[in-house]
Amino acid sequence: MTDAEKKLYLKRVREKFFFVLCGLFMLLTIAVLSWILFDVISKGYSTINWTFLTDRPREQMTAGGIWPAIVGTFYVASLTIIISVPLGITSAIYLNEYASKGTLVRIIRLSIRNLSGVPSIVYGLFGLGLFAATLGLGTSLITAALTLSIMSLPWVITASEEALKAVPQSFREGGLALGATKWQTIRQLVLPNAIPGMATGSILALARAAGETAPIILTGAAFFLPALPSSLGDRFMAMPYHLYILATQHMSPAQVRPIAYATALVLIALVMALNLAAIVWRYRIRKRQIW
């Protein structure tokens, strides 16, 4: 081998080495993910049965099921979406349809990005101070939902804006050319085509809100309740908080470990199912789009 050939050969070896190294790191990422999933599924699935899903916790949470926690999570996440989606969509309509580029829009975008970086526990503290203490709503379902909806607002706005951006400009021009007003154009041409995208974005926000723990600890999640919440002012049980309690606050953690694993599995399954639904839905919309 000549020197030049040798040099080239070494270069190729080095390239292979580093690329394989990068691949190994990627593999490690996948391995960690699969390991967590495998651990939760393998230790959780045997506890899950119909009774577990539909019964309330019994004998100091060492037996029975997690029905109140499932219902609580369902309530708080749905309320969150009911509050945050209309607000988020109107914000997105302003940003994408009405606003012209300028300082105001820059500041709005900056605050959206900063809001999405605020730690969830700070939202919890804010919700505790504003809704629970100052506005007198107490630690309750509505306080937690308001807190979570403020937290999920940036996600909903971003997703809705994406959906609006995906509607071709020619739709708007066509509407205006036919003499429609701006609002008529938005209402009858832009929104109908953006709503599926907004809906999938909202489902993703719902999934994230359902998995959040830190804000609801401060604003209304309860350790244990014998009855389901019957009004917005009631406290509630929630799956993430229930898992936290089972894992850290219970007197005999080893005894409730299987129930904790099963709760984790149900929570993961719920969050993933919502995400999967959103992804499949989005895929089907894209396929149906004619533009």
Add this chain to the structure above:
Amino acid sequence: MAQVDEHDVGRSQSINQAADGAYARRVREELLQQSSRSNLANFLLEKFFMLSGMLTIIILLLILVFLLQNSWPALQEVGIAEFLIGQRWMPSSPEPGFGALPLILSSLFVTTGALIMAVPWAVASAVYLGEVAPVKIREILKPVIEVLEIFPSVVLGFIALVVLGPILAEVFNLSSGLIGLSGAIILAIMTLPTIISISEDALKSVPKEFKEASASLGATRWETVRYVSLPAASSGIVAAIMLGFGRAVGETMAVLMAIGNALDMPLKEVLGIPLPTLMQSMRTLTATIAIEGSDVPWGSTHYHALFVIGLILFVITFAVNLVSDIMLSRFQEVNRSD
């Protein structure tokens, strides 16, 4: 029409012509009126949308004002210096201590430890995704990484508690594995998706001409990545790391469950010099709010002290996010003008 006829009865001009003129005028007026009415409606609608667009600014300001207002009593009573350099956090004891330094240091050390692990890991993964992996594999891997992002943090905390902790206890021969390192590992895993996806975007936005020029000069693909793509994408990657930092420092549940929450200073003396350590139980800023916030008496000094902690967190994350934001937008502009 009727009105027009009444007025025009006595005129010598052709009634028809006058009526036509008046009719046209009326139609014009009506249309104008209609359009001004719809103009008004459109105007109000636009203002309504603008108001809701400004909602996020209002909320952000509200959070800041609220944190400041609620921290104020505690800051006044205890003093900001005590919060920042005091070493004893005992807010509910008869002789309360409000020193948040152990909490601040724990947050910083755990987060830094997490980034030391996550950054090489994530950047290498991003290089693999963006530069090495065939398209088909990339299409599979990207959603898989997104799955990691949607894991509820409480589940990861649970895994740290029941799986990672015992492993660490055995490896390092400790009585409990609920130490800073455990939290750092979990945080590293949690920040991976953020850093990977933004770094990959940064690598992708490096102009193709750069890579082509490098290849035409005889560089291998690795040399192109190492000496062209990575440096060109570096400010984007740094922004990604900062976003990861912001996310990690604000993470609550996973850390809370992983690190044992002891209130000692996270320092270990080696030859008389206190050095940062992750090998002991510690408690972060976020965990403190979560642990104490649910049963603190509203309005007490302790309650206001928790808002001080919230304020510290808000300031840290706000600053980090702002800087990374500026870096990312500048990075995007540079690449666009290319």
